[in-house]
Amino acid sequence: MLGDCIENVRQTVPLVHNITNYVTVNDVANVILACGGSPIMSDEPEDVEDITSICGGLNINIGTLNKRSIEGMYRAGAKANELSHVTLLDPVGAGASALRTTTAVGLMDKIEFTVIRGNISEIKTLASGSGTTKGVDADVADAVTEETLNNAVAFAKALSAKTHAIIAITGAIDLVADAERCFVIRNGRPEMGKITGTGCQLSGMMTAFVTANPDAKLEAAAAAVCTMGFAGEIGWSRMQEGEGNSTYRNRIIDAIYNMDGKTLDAGARYEIR
Amino acid sequence: MLGDCIENVRQTVPLVHNITNYVTVNDVANVILACGGSPIMSDEPEDVEDITSICGGLNINIGTLNKRSIEGMYRAGAKANELSHVTLLDPVGAGASALRTTTAVGLMDKIEFTVIRGNISEIKTLASGSGTTKGVDADVADAVTEETLNNAVAFAKALSAKTHAIIAITGAIDLVADAERCFVIRNGRPEMGKITGTGCQLSGMMTAFVTANPDAKLEAAAAAVCTMGFAGEIGWSRMQEGEGNSTYRNRIIDAIYNMDGKTLDAGARYEIR
Amino acid sequence: MLGDCIENVRQTVPLVHNITNYVTVNDVANVILACGGSPIMSDEPEDVEDITSICGGLNINIGTLNKRSIEGMYRAGAKANELSHVTLLDPVGAGASALRTTTAVGLMDKIEFTVIRGNISEIKTLASGSGTTKGVDADVADAVTEETLNNAVAFAKALSAKTHAIIAITGAIDLVADAERCFVIRNGRPEMGKITGTGCQLSGMMTAFVTANPDAKLEAAAAAVCTMGFAGEIGWSRMQEGEGNSTYRNRIIDAIYNMDGKTLDAGARYEIR
Numbered sequence: 035m036l037g038d039c040i041e042n043v044r045q046t047v048p049l050v051h052n053i054t055n056y057v058t059v060n061d062v063a064n065v066i067l068a069c070g071g072s073p074i075m076s077d078e079p080e081d082v083e084d085i086t087s088i089c090g091g092l093n094i095n096i097g098t099l100n101k102r103s104i105e106g107m108y109r110a111g112a113k114a115n116e117l118s119h120v121t122l123l124d125p126v127g128a129g130a131s132a133l134r135t136t137t138a139v140g141l142m143d144k145i146e147f148t149v150i151r152g153n154i155s156e157i158k159t160l161a162s163g164s165g166t167t168k169g170v171d172a173d174v175a176d177a178v179t180e181e182t183l184n185n186a187v188a189f190a191k192a193l194s195a196k197t198h199a200i201i202a203i204t205g206a207i208d209l210v211a212d213a214e215r216c217f218v219i220r221n222g223r224p225e226m227g228k229i230t231g232t233g234c235q236l237s238g239m240m241t242a243f244v245t246a247n248p249d250a251k252l253e254a255a256a257a258a259v260c261t262m263g264f265a266g267e268i269g270w271s272r273m274q275e276g277e278g279n280s281t282y283r284n285r286i287i288d289a290i291y292n293m294d295g296k297t298l299d300a301g302a303r304y305e306i307r
Numbered sequence: 308m309l310g311d312c313i314e315n316v317r318q319t320v321p322l323v324h325n326i327t328n329y330v331t332v333n334d335v336a337n338v339i340l341a342c343g344g345s346p347i348m349s350d351e352p353e354d355v356e357d358i359t360s361i362c363g364g365l366n367i368n369i370g371t372l373n374k375r376s377i378e379g380m381y382r383a384g385a386k387a388n389e390l391s392h393v394t395l396l397d398p399v400g401a402g403a404s405a406l407r408t409t410t411a412v413g414l415m416d417k418i419e420f421t422v423i424r425g426n427i428s429e430i431k432t433l434a435s436g437s438g439t440t441k442g443v444d445a446d447v448a449d450a451v452t453e454e455t456l457n458n459a460v461a462f463a464k465a466l467s468a469k470t471h472a473i474i475a476i477t478g479a480i481d482l483v484a485d486a487e488r489c490f491v492i493r494n495g496r497p498e499m500g501k502i503t504g505t506g507c508q509l510s511g512m513m514t515a516f517v518t519a520n521p522d523a524k525l526e527a528a529a530a531a532v533c534t535m536g537f538a539g540e541i542g543w544s545r546m547q548e549g550e551g552n553s554t555y556r557n558r559i560i561d562a563i564y565n566m567d568g569k570t571l572d573a574g575a576r577y578e579i580r
Numbered sequence: 581m582l583g584d585c586i587e588n589v590r591q592t593v594p595l596v597h598n599i600t601n602y603v604t605v606n607d608v609a610n611v612i613l614a615c616g617g618s619p620i621m622s623d624e625p626e627d628v629e630d631i632t633s634i635c636g637g638l639n640i641n642i643g644t645l646n647k648r649s650i651e652g653m654y655r656a657g658a659k660a661n662e663l664s665h666v667t668l669l670d671p672v673g674a675g676a677s678a679l680r681t682t683t684a685v686g687l688m689d690k691i692e693f694t695v696i697r698g699n700i701s702e703i704k705t706l707a708s709g710s711g712t713t714k715g716v717d718a719d720v721a722d723a724v725t726e727e728t729l730n731n732a733v734a735f736a737k738a739l740s741a742k743t744h745a746i747i748a749i750t751g752a753i754d755l756v757a758d759a760e761r762c763f764v765i766r767n768g769r770p771e772m773g774k775i776t777g778t779g780c781q782l783s784g785m786m787t788a789f790v791t792a793n794p795d796a797k798l799e800a801a802a803a804a805v806c807t808m809g810f811a812g813e814i815g816w817s818r819m820q821e822g823e824g825n826s827t828y829r830n831r832i833i834d835a836i837y838n839m840d841g842k843t844l845d846a847g848a849r850y851e852i853r
Contacts, residue, residue, distance in 0.1 A: 056329040056605060057609055058606060059329060059330050063331075068501070077371065078371075080374070084403065084405055085400075088403060102373060127620070130631060131627050132630055133627040133630065134630075229610065230610050272549055276818055276838060278614060279613055280614070280829070280832075281830050281831075283553070284553040285549075287552065288551030289549070333604060333776060337829070340775065340776060341774070341825050341826070348603050348643070351645060351679065353679050354679040357676065357677030357678055358676060541822075557827050561824030561825070561826050563824070564774070
């Protein structure tokens with residue numbers, strides 16, 4: 035089933051507008067190409083509305099945000115909503131600075147996101163920082179483990195119910211939830227954390243997947259997580275002696291490039307709760 | 308003959324000032340180094356005139372443009388013209404947004420470019436969007452194929468005659484034309500389109516080639532296209548099972564690093580029309 | 581001894597705030613991860629104080645500086661000083677433009693740097709451009725060679741005495757000096773100069789090393805230089821036929837990823853003067 039999602043990306047070649055940080059932007063572009071999509075980057079406020087209009091999805095990543103690009107995020111998001119495009123928020127560093135938290139929460143207030151994807155710390159910040167007196171209970175542990183899983187699944191579903199966005203929380207165990215169902219995904223390798231930007235790459239790829247699967251958005255978001263994690267496993271299995279995080283980065287993107295639906299279905303490890 | 312052009316790059320080590328997008332900038336720098344040049348990046352308006360003054364060529368790429376960098380482009384271009392430096396325009400996304408089209412056309416109005424390099428869609432936008440009532444006929448097909456070749460060659464020559472710039476249109480078949488001669492180049496592989504920024508890389512390298520060959524600018528621009536395309540063929544021939552677009556990117560740059568004049572002359576596939 | 585320095589990085593995982601150029605930022609992040617640190621990038625003036633507060637070290641690199649990021653550098657530097665964090669200045673292109681020279685000198689005036697790392701040309705610019713009538717004698721040769729070594733060592737020590745910063749001058753022979761001792765390091769390979777950003781990568785890694793070794797800062801800075809240079813040797817030894825600067829970049833970062841204290845101690849080639 036998840037395999038169909040990547041096949042749909044390859045067949046429809048969704049155009050994804052990315053407002054993303056300059057640290058990992060090249061890898062984001064290559065990952066979107068690897069999975070079958072097509073990336074465009076633009077963050078100038080006077081440019082973003084035109085660019086997002088020709089795309090099918092918008093990926094907003096707040097790493098290395100600045101005053102100008104923040105304005106670009108708001109304008110692109112408003113236009114994408116107007117056009118009913120897929121929108122994804124990656125709240126990089128929410129909780130680490132006031133500007134990042136304020137921006138992420140502000141974007142959530144003004145823009146309807148199809149998906150919000152971050153680590154547990156960032157997502158907890160959004161849940162508790164939304165300023166509403168009846169916010170989602172963010173009293174969940176700081177890592178999603180077998181022990182904290184039930185609680186974390188409930189948290190993700192509740193936040194999805196509140197925000198109307200698919201909530202993707204990535205870590206050792208990944209969660210992708212709407213209000214009723216939560217994919218609990220166990221693909222991936224810990225060494226992926228030694229590569230900069232695997233999270234950013236996933237956000238770009240997830241935007242492509244969800245855009246290409248309008249009738250199965252939750253499955254598509256989960257399929258993107260499985261694709262990234264399984265590519266991490268494949269890439270690791272191909273590592274030669276003496277290789278490290280730089281080559282591993284290339285091997286993961288290469289594995290995504292070679293992934294098809296059948297391979298993904300065979301390698302995806304998840305349950306639905 | 309084209310082989311001499313890359314040898315001249317390696318012998319003179321031209322310094323190239325790049326105002327280019329943050330998506331592919333690292334690859335642009337490494338490609339310029341690979342072919343024997345030396346890259347410098349600077350886009351701050353108060354910095355660009357000093358930087359361009361110590362260089363021999365200026366590569367302006369409007370991807371991820373912003374208000375500040377646009378001002379940097381105009382100032383750097385004016386200074387480069389004043390110093391009779393080689394100047395190249397890569398109108399990334401012209402036609403995709405009003406700001407990009409306006410910027411590309413505005414730069415063409417104010418700056419004399421030695422070379423303009425883009426895909427057929429971008430170049431057509433420039434040809435028809437220049438605001439003159441007697442613009443070049445941009446009624447050429449949307450892809451350069453064997454069927455549309457004659458028409459496209461005529462279009463490139465006419466645009467060169469009008470703009471006094473070498474026109475490089477890259478795609479499945481590449482064209483590099485001045486008003487009288489057009490190199491029709493058949494190097495390259497379609498898989499290069501699955502790597503972000505091969506066009507940006509080519510623009511950076513082309514600036515180095517033209518700068519290093521002041522008496523053979525058209526040949527130098529064509530040699531850069533052949534180098535990129537032939538490196539794409541060499542890189543592809545070295546691909547191992549399981550590799551994809553990320554490793555392919557590295558293999559192409561590696562092939563440029565190892566390219567010498569003799570190899571290029573043996574591998575370049577072109578005709579002059 | 582130097583081997584302990586990298587082990588301390590791996591054990592303490594220092595968080596490094598980088599305000600660095602967009603050309604090489606991805607490699608800087610991956611190198612910091614490879615050596616055992618953790619990178620964060622932020623240059624927006626309203627974001628940098630919060631970000632630097634949660635870090636242990638601050639790496640300021642002025643390549644692709646702009647008015648906004650310059651303000652970010654000053655604000656981050658002041659906050660880092662206030663918190664007694666490790667601070668490093670990489671004056672990329674000082675001497676090449678008035679803005680870069682002014683910014684580097686201005687930063688040195690306002691911020692107390694733990695380390696200043698650049699090539700001989702940049703460091704000479706800082707020494708002579710500091711505006712004091714009793715500046716350090718910058719009348720040192722333009723390259724550190726066996727012939728100019730004594731003079732260069734004296735210059736580095738004198739500049740350190742004046743600035744109270746560790747001075748790291750990298751080139752064919754690398755110098756890392758405080759006012760009394762100078763590490764003269766002979767690791768590395770000339771081919772590293774054909775990769776964009778090995779200097780930037782070193783600055784990021786050096787910030788991590790010095791942050792993780794508060795009681796042995798000079799040794800830590802020297803250890804970072806040895807790690808980079810020795811990784812360059814290891815990476816080169818693993819190069820296959822047909823590979824070039826792009827793959828070499830990956831192999832160097834991979835070698836850092838696999839470096840441990842014992843390996844470093846065996847490969848570091850230096851003397852103390």
